[in-house]
Amino acid sequence: MNPPKLIEIRKNILKKNDELAQGLRARFAADGVFVANFVSSPGTGKTELLKYTMARLIDRFAVAAIVGDVETENDAVRLRKSGAPAYQVETHSMCHLESFHIDKAIAAAASQFRVEELDLLIIENVGNLVCTSAFDLGEDLQVVLVSTTEGEDKPLKYPKIFDRSDICIITKMDIAEALEFDHAQMRASIDAVKPGMPVFEVSAKTGWGMEAWIQYLVERIDEKKAEDTPARAD
Amino acid sequence: MHELSIALRAVETILEDLAEQNGKVMSVQIRVGALSGVVPDSLRFAWDVACADTRLSGSTLEIEEVPVRIWCESCQREHTLPDADFVFRCPICAASITEVLAGRELEILSVEISEYESPQAD
Numbered sequence: 001m002n003p004p005k006l007i008e009i010r011k012n013i014l015k016k017n018d019e020l021a022q023g024l025r026a027r028f029a030a031d032g033v034f035v036a037n038f039v040s041s042p043g044t045g046k047t048e049l050l051k052y053t054m055a056r057l058i059d060r061f062a063v064a065a066i067v068g069d070v071e072t073e074n075d076a077v078r079l080r081k082s083g084a085p086a087y088q089v090e091t092h093s094m095c096h097l098e099s100f101h102i103d104k105a106i107a108a109a110a111s112q113f114r115v116e117e118l119d120l121l122i123i124e125n126v127g128n129l130v131c132t133s134a135f136d137l138g139e140d141l142q143v144v145l146v147s148t149t150e151g152e153d154k155p156l157k158y159p160k161i162f163d164r165s166d167i168c169i170i171t172k173m174d175i176a177e178a179l180e181f182d183h184a185q186m187r188a189s190i191d192a193v194k195p196g197m198p199v200f201e202v203s204a205k206t207g208w209g210m211e212a213w214i215q216y217l218v219e220r221i222d223e224k225k226a227e228d229t230p231a232r233a234d
Numbered sequence: 235m236h237e238l239s240i241a242l243r244a245v246e247t248i249l250e251d252l253a254e255q256n257g258k259v260m261s262v263q264i265r266v267g268a269l270s271g272v273v274p275d276s277l278r279f280a281w282d283v284a285c286a287d288t289r290l291s292g293s294t295l296e297i298e299e300v301p302v303r304i305w306c307e308s309c310q311r312e313h314t315l316p317d318a319d320f321v322f323r324c325p326i327c328a329a330s331i332t333e334v335l336a337g338r339e340l341e342i343l344s345v346e347i348s349e350y351e352s353p354q355a356d
Contacts, residue, residue, distance in 0.1 A: 002350055002352060004346050007252070007344060013243055013264070015247055094236075130271065134236060134272065134340070135236075156321070160320070192321045
């Protein structure tokens, strides 16, 4: 009998997810599609913000969304009210989206939109601030949302998702005053876990603060298109 | 609780890597960073389920936990952040930290196998 032996593996556990995400990223780059992944707790207002955002951009860009929920197609139905197509992924028991969900959704959504014709693909992740942090989906931008109702220390409670995200949007600013929302304290919490993170404060209900966010997104989409134009065969 | 997904992906990767190698998997060594978003206890809990009906069934999961290590521009040196403290300030001079050197790991290091056959010359 041979003695037990150690075999070196040295591989990232999420190698498969990451490889597929890299493949998606290369595909999105070749097609000049800007991809943004939105994460937050349940009830922060991702769908409302995205409905507003998509409605504002639809005259200027080809926009579509892939939305993940554990069950129901309700969010895709809400997002379609923006006038842009939205494809629902039901993850069933899974609390987050993985890159294979995106890969499959792109193929399955072909009757609603063709990803290569898009300027902006929005991914609305499952409402969860823990599990969504580990999975690369091939996005260019990860946006973490936190609402004025959630407490100014939310970033301190969920530092990992803030560390992984690129920008933060504070939602439900229309009710900030009634809640005695301490905006300096929220900013300090965000800065503590992700120094220098860009922050937008908005209300999707009244449109307050939306200009700066929309302008930021438009710039990012334009940048991506400019980057990719020379490489395109057509 | 996404540790079951993580455990399933790990098992998948190991099975692929060991395709050419016979024998029984006794233990698996994994490195988990404090910033990886994975809770070691939950991963241990999910391990047996993820391994069921595979060559890894009955294997032990050994987790090496990696603390967060940062580089402080103003001190010009490395520091290790205290456990469970993810406020990105230098523990010495309190400057904001943007450079994380370690702590995001989620890596399969090695597996220990037994009852394997030596390659036979034929």
